[in-house]
Amino acid sequence: xxxxxxxxxxxxxxxxxxxxxxxxxxxxxxxxxxxxxxxxxxxxxxxxxxxxxxxxxxxxxxxxxxxxxxxxxxxxxxxxxxxxxxxxxxxxxxxxxxxxxxxxxxxxxxxxxxxxxxxxxxxxxxxxxxxxxxxxxxxxxxxxxxxxxxxxxxxxxxxxxxxxxxxxxxxxxxxxxxxxxxxxxxxxxxxxxxxxxxxxxxxxxxxxxxxxxxxxxxxxxxxxxxxxxxxxxxxxxxxxxxxxxxxxxx
Amino acid sequence: xxxxxxxxxxxxxxxxxxxxxxxxxxxxxxxxxxxxxxxxxxxxxxxxxxxxxxxxxxxxxxxxxxxxxxxxxxxxxxxxxxxxxxxxxxxxxxxxxxxxxxxxxxxxxxxxxxxxxxxxxxxxxxxxxxxxxxxxxxxxxxxxxxxxxxxxxxxxxxxxxxxxxxxxxxxxxxxxxxxxxxxxxxxxxxxxxxxxxxxxxxxxxxxxxxxxxxxxxxxxxxxxxxxxxxxxxxxxxxxxxxxxxxxxxxxxxxxxxxxxxxxxxxxxxxxxxxxxxxxxxxxxxxxxxxxxxxxxxxxxxxxxxxx
Numbered sequence: 252x253x254x255x256x257x258x259x260x261x262x263x264x265x266x267x268x269x270x271x272x273x274x275x276x277x278x279x280x281x282x283x284x285x286x287x288x289x290x291x292x293x294x295x296x297x298x299x300x301x302x303x304x305x306x307x308x309x310x311x312x313x314x315x316x317x318x319x320x321x322x323x324x325x326x327x328x329x330x331x332x333x334x335x336x337x338x339x340x341x342x343x344x345x346x347x348x349x350x351x352x353x354x355x356x357x358x359x360x361x362x363x364x365x366x367x368x369x370x371x372x373x374x375x376x377x378x379x380x381x382x383x384x385x386x387x388x389x390x391x392x393x394x395x396x397x398x399x400x401x402x403x404x405x406x407x408x409x410x411x412x413x414x415x416x417x418x419x420x421x422x423x424x425x426x427x428x429x430x431x432x433x434x435x436x437x438x439x440x441x442x443x444x445x446x447x448x449x450x451x452x453x454x455x456x457x458x459x460x461x462x463x464x465x466x467x468x469x470x471x472x473x474x475x476x477x478x479x480x481x482x483x484x485x486x487x488x489x490x491x492x493x494x495x496x497x498x499x500x501x
Numbered sequence: 502x503x504x505x506x507x508x509x510x511x512x513x514x515x516x517x518x519x520x521x522x523x524x525x526x527x528x529x530x531x532x533x534x535x536x537x538x539x540x541x542x543x544x545x546x547x548x549x550x551x552x553x554x555x556x557x558x559x560x561x562x563x564x565x566x567x568x569x570x571x572x573x574x575x576x577x578x579x580x581x582x583x584x585x586x587x588x589x590x591x592x593x594x595x596x597x598x599x600x601x602x603x604x605x606x607x608x609x610x611x612x613x614x615x616x617x618x619x620x621x622x623x624x625x626x627x628x629x630x631x632x633x634x635x636x637x638x639x640x641x642x643x644x645x646x647x648x649x650x651x652x653x654x655x656x657x658x659x660x661x662x663x664x665x666x667x668x669x670x671x672x673x674x675x676x677x678x679x680x681x682x683x684x685x686x687x688x689x690x691x692x693x694x695x696x697x698x699x700x701x702x703x704x705x706x707x708x709x710x711x712x713x714x715x716x717x718x719x720x721x722x723x724x725x726x727x728x729x730x731x732x733x734x735x736x737x738x739x740x741x742x743x744x745x746x747x748x749x750x751x752x753x754x755x756x757x758x759x760x761x762x763x764x765x766x767x768x769x770x771x772x773x774x775x776x777x778x779x780x781x782x783x784x785x786x787x788x789x790x791x792x793x794x795x796x797x798x799x800x801x802x803x804x805x806x807x808x
Binding site for chain 2: 254255257258261262264265266331334335336337338339340341342343344345346498
């Protein structure tokens, strides 16, 4: 498996995946930081400034940005193989096909963790800059790192189902449109369902990351990362089984 | 011992039969060639051999047994266009395969040198010409020091010098390293120069298989009989492919000595007087067109009869 992951690492070099991973968290955090900078005194309590920045950004990220980002990034990772017609080469190598599939899944999870850790770093950087530029807002004391890291890891695990289904769809469909459309439809449906029925939305797999992030502000509910990871692993197994048994068309 | 053997291999796509009951044997240690026009079923057959496509019926034997994962450690393949990552350099492309195969950096350098890509190895593949891409694809196939190399139209896009280099390389791999090579081609000249063993495919059917020299003698034999028209009708009724030739003679497809002997024997038994029988020794090109032309004629007459 190490060989498969090393090969995946080589393929990601100079691909469009890394700029998307690095830029996405900074763009989102910048949006909230600018909001705080220009209008912070109106709604920020100095003792809750860091909490507001972290929780608002995390909620928005987990609810809207992350599902779309997972759709885009898994499609981009799969496109590396589709563009090169790589599967007809990979599938004649003496490497079990399920390992190659698992490699793609692990890349999806890994990139999700990278972006979540990037978000944590971006939040710390943005809060520190705000504390320097606008000391009256309450960003002077540095927040605890552990809850931030727990939030990042938990969100990654809670996104397990999203990562599994998007990796599968992106690998099966060689067009970018299908996985991206799935991401849009699922994200819009979870936002709409959340607006109408807060009880029902918890059953929507795209809501697991948001449910987890919500719980960070009160009693932590480990059920969301566990459910996300378990459903993701189960789906990855079923999808992987179907993927390796199919004919290679390109 | 044969390195590849197929038994009744059949594959259809919708209502098109791409490979039709193919029984084929590829000997070890030589360059073998699939010869056939576009759409003959060459690529589909190669994909079936490599497990990229599952057959509807029939089976494949590799190295004398069922194709198992271990068999693929002994095979290098290049199917259709090479699978290359454009955003990486040539060397990085090889590296991605090398780490999967567990080969060393020295192996990487060796194959780069073998295909003549040393100067361009560190350039991005996006800037490679078609010929360079083909060479890199071939280098990737050579990485694991395979015993069997399966190459789909390996000289596609190469300039004349490149074509010659690849042909020499293939012959050298067979001669010096004992590697068995199976190439597909629609270029008769290529097959003439490279292949020791030839399989002619047409519309998914095997029309000929055997040593290249035998292919020159394959195909037609001219036969002189006392009642040519009657003999032609009798032969067609008995599933021989026949065409009238000049001066009361007939061209009959009889590709082996035993087949020609049987033809003579059957005609005499049927009461015809045979005064001559000579195999046609001709160019590969004419043999190929005779074989495929005869096949098309036979098929169209069958279709007309059915209609």
